[in-house]
Amino acid sequence: MKFYPGITLVTLGVENVERAGAFYERLGWRRSKGASQAAIMFFALNNLALALFPRDALAADAGLDPGAAGQPRQFSGVTLAQNHGSRSAVDSVIAGARAAGADIVKTPCDTAWGGYHGVFADADGHIWEICHNPFFPLSANGTVTLPP
Amino acid sequence: MKFYPGITLVTLGVENVERAGAFYERLGWRRSKGASQAAIMFFALNNLALALFPRDALAADAGLDPGAAGQPRQFSGVTLAQNHGSRSAVDSVIAGARAAGADIVKTPCDTAWGGYHGVFADADGHIWEICHNPFFPLSANGTVTLPP
Numbered sequence: 001m002k003f004y005p006g007i008t009l010v011t012l013g014v015e016n017v018e019r020a021g022a023f024y025e026r027l028g029w030r031r032s033k034g035a036s037q038a039a040i041m042f043f044a045l046n047n048l049a050l051a052l053f054p055r056d057a058l059a060a061d062a063g064l065d066p067g068a069a070g071q072p073r074q075f076s077g078v079t080l081a082q083n084h085g086s087r088s089a090v091d092s093v094i095a096g097a098r099a100a101g102a103d104i105v106k107t108p109c110d111t112a113w114g115g116y117h118g119v120f121a122d123a124d125g126h127i128w129e130i131c132h133n134p135f136f137p138l139s140a141n142g143t144v145t146l147p148p
Numbered sequence: 149m150k151f152y153p154g155i156t157l158v159t160l161g162v163e164n165v166e167r168a169g170a171f172y173e174r175l176g177w178r179r180s181k182g183a184s185q186a187a188i189m190f191f192a193l194n195n196l197a198l199a200l201f202p203r204d205a206l207a208a209d210a211g212l213d214p215g216a217a218g219q220p221r222q223f224s225g226v227t228l229a230q231n232h233g234s235r236s237a238v239d240s241v242i243a244g245a246r247a248a249g250a251d252i253v254k255t256p257c258d259t260a261w262g263g264y265h266g267v268f269a270d271a272d273g274h275i276w277e278i279c280h281n282p283f284f285p286l287s288a289n290g291t292v293t294l295p296p
Contacts, residue, residue, distance in 0.1 A: 002175075002176055002240070002241065002244060003175040003176055003177070003230065003241050003244055003245065003278075004194065004230070004290055005176075005177050005178075005191060005192070005193045005194055006193045006194035006195055006230065006290040006291075007158065007193060007195070007196065007198070007228050007229065007230065008195075008229055008230055008231040008286070008290060008291060008292045009228075009229035009231065009277075009279075009292060010155065010158065010226065010227075010228055010229070011226070011227045011229065011277075012225070012226055013223075013225040013226065013227075027150075027151040028150050028151055028153075029151070029153050030153075032294040032295060032296060033295075033296065034294065034295025034296055035284070035294045035295050042294050043153060044153070044293075044294040044296075045153045045154045045155060046152065046153055046154035047154055047155070047156075047195035047196055047291060048155060048195055048196065048291060048292070049284075049291075049292050049294055050155070055223075055225055058223075058225070058227060059223040061259075061277075062223070062227060062253055062254060062267045062275055062277065063253050063254040063267060064223045064253060064275070065223065066223055067223050075161075075203075075206075075207040075210070075212045075213060075214055075215050076224045076225045076226055077160065077161040077203055077206070077224045077272070077273075077274070078158065078159070078160055078161065078224055078226045078274070079158075079159045079161075079206060079210060080155050080157075080158055081155065081156055081157035081158070081159065082151065082152070082154065082155065082156055083156040083157065092150070093150065093151050096150060096151055097151065105210055105211050105212060106210060106211040111209075119210045119211060124225070125225075126225070126226070127210055127212070129157075129159075129209075129210065130151075131157075136183070136197075138156070142152055142154040142156060143154075143156055143195060143196060143197075144156045144157060144196070144197050145192075146180040146182065146183045146190050146192040146197055147180060147181075147182025147183050148180060148181065148182055148192075
């Protein structure tokens with residue numbers, strides 16, 4: 001078996017699993033009750049799974065030093081993005097994130113490459129870019145199609 | 149439009165886009181030539197897109213301070229996972245990653261929860277968990293199915 005081109009699960013290290021999960025639930029996601037436990041929470045996304053797990057335990061599970069706890073606006077080096085079909089959809093998601101208590105890192109604006117995006121951080125500083133990219137077609141189930 | 153349950157793009161901040169991309173190509177992935185440019189490299193995965201982009205530029209694009217550059221074994225707070233159908237598949241992927249120059253952070257071993265996994269870091273310290281989880285069924289296209 002090889003390293004196939006895919007990601008099945010993204011796990012975000014968080015300070016408090018319930019607090020982190022409550023934020024995503026306020027945004028409209030529903031936890032997988034069957035898979036979640038007190039120490040870990042799972043969300044089934046359209047195209048992969050998201051897990052929330054204590055940051056120190058996540059580091060230890062990988063055999064790594066956890067380092068400093070994530071702080072809002074301290075950059076992890078990773079961004080997660082959601083592409084949307086229009087600029088107004090971006091505005092709407094950012095407004096919803098603001099209402100759910102997100103830290104709006106960047107209010108929606110035009111990008112240098114011809115798109116439109118806004119950025120928010122969750123309670124642990126994980127970064128979500130909400131983006132309209134007119135050059136990457138979106139499929140009905142919310143995946144982007146790249147040129148070959 | 150709402151915050152639908154999905155991730156369309158994961159972007160990893162890297163020191164050198166070509167060097168980072170060459171590693172994933174050694175693992176068998178092929179860059180999207182149509183979407184990639186000198187400053188950014190894209191890979192079309194089964195279920196979302198992966199981008200490699202200079203870490204400082206990625207932070208600046210989100211309006212954030214880049215902080216210290218990622219170092220191998222300095223934990224970002226995020227792990228990306230690939231689930232596989234068997235323990236031997238995990239062994240095989242980790243062996244391939246080792247041959248491609250990955251830093252093997254954890255050699256494959258049993259997990260406390262009844263699975264089996266190994267962990268490697270790419271050249272910028274981004275963490276991949278290669279995992280066999282007998283409790284999460286895998287679909288043919290490499291996505292996990294969580295209980296509701």
